[in-house]
Amino acid sequence: MSPILGTLASQFSGKPFGSFESIATVTVGAGGSSSVSFTSIPSTYTHLQIRCLAKDTTAGSTFQNFKMTINGNTMTRRHFLFADGASVAAGSSTTNLAIGNIPAAGFTSIFGAVIIDILDYANTNKNKTIRSLGGTDANGSGELAFYSALYAVNTNAITNLSFSADSNLAQYTQIALYGIKGA
Amino acid sequence: MTATYEKIATTTLGSAQSTVNFTSITASYTDLIFIWSYKQDTDSTVYMRFNGDTNANYSTTGLFGDGSTTSSQRLSNNSNGIWFRSELISSSNFNSAIYQFNNYSNTNIFKTVLSRANNAGEMVGATVGLWRSTSAISSIEVWQGGTGFSSGSTFTLYGIKAE
Secondary structure, three states, X not given: OXXXXXXXXXXXXXXXXXXXXXXXXXEOOOOOEOOEEEOOOOOOOOEEEEEEEEOEOXXXXXXXXXXXXXXXXXXXXXXXXXXXXXXXXXXXXXXXXXXXXXXXOOOOOOOEEEEEEEEOOOOXXXXXXXXXXXXXXXXXXXXXXXXXXXXXXXOOOOOXXXXXXXXXXXXXXXXXXXXXXXX | OEEXXXXXXXXXXXXXXXXXXXXXXXXXXXXXXXXXXXXXXXXXXXXXEEOOOOOOOEEEEEEEEOOOOEEEXXXXXXXXXXXXXXXXXXXXXXXXXXXXXXXXXOOOOOEEEEEEEEEOOOEEEEEEEEEOOOOOOOOEEEEEOOOOEOOOOEEEEEEEOOO
């Protein structure tokens, strides 16, 4: 299984810029992929948003971790608020650093949505804070969670993001990177 | 890079209305974002259906907080649509909700919808909904079971395009 490397979506279009721009998108093809990566992310935006619709190839009807690394490193810690349709849990971790939960292969045709925001990603004076909202409903089961994660490895600008699952990312998984400009 | 996030359509209610429809949604975007500023005259649950489907193809998992307790609930095999709790809509103040439709026109997969909604006087919530259909979403119907959404409520649909 080979990773997929995202490439910058397009060159300057010549049209007036808005404040929300598509940077790059990867859609996983037949056979799946071990990871999806975006490299050479420019520092010309103020914030990043990553919009994901994803699925894990793990067998069975379970929910799996959707993971993100920054500049080749895992995040430092996370907190979460989690719901499963019957109860709510809160917790934190420095070892399980998933940023969302996605369905396994047994949930036919069902994908999990995860929307991730990284604010001030290029500011070299700050550690980076990441937030996400993600969930999957599978008609009788499901999970929904808010995550807040900290990346404190260093204060470098984020130039590289990589996404993976517990097994592989399934066909039709789509991960789209957007940049949001400040004033 | 390509600028995106375009307004597709908006509706501002001039009088109370129980149903809001957006039709003829093209497949030319990657995701849809549906933003509501809403109020109700009488308390009732809200649902959202797609493409006129009134079969039991909808399910919703929710996470809620009411100022003192948290809860999670699920509605499955529902024909009314994606579920929206009545506590998330007020009769005294306008409230806000944002729905996210990722890959709404992918005909290989069922449709997953994320939402965040706030009623500052009563509840905050998030939901994930499923429409068990591989059809592209071409119309969205939001309906309230009571006298409807109040005059002044606005519903705006945006499209964003990944490239």
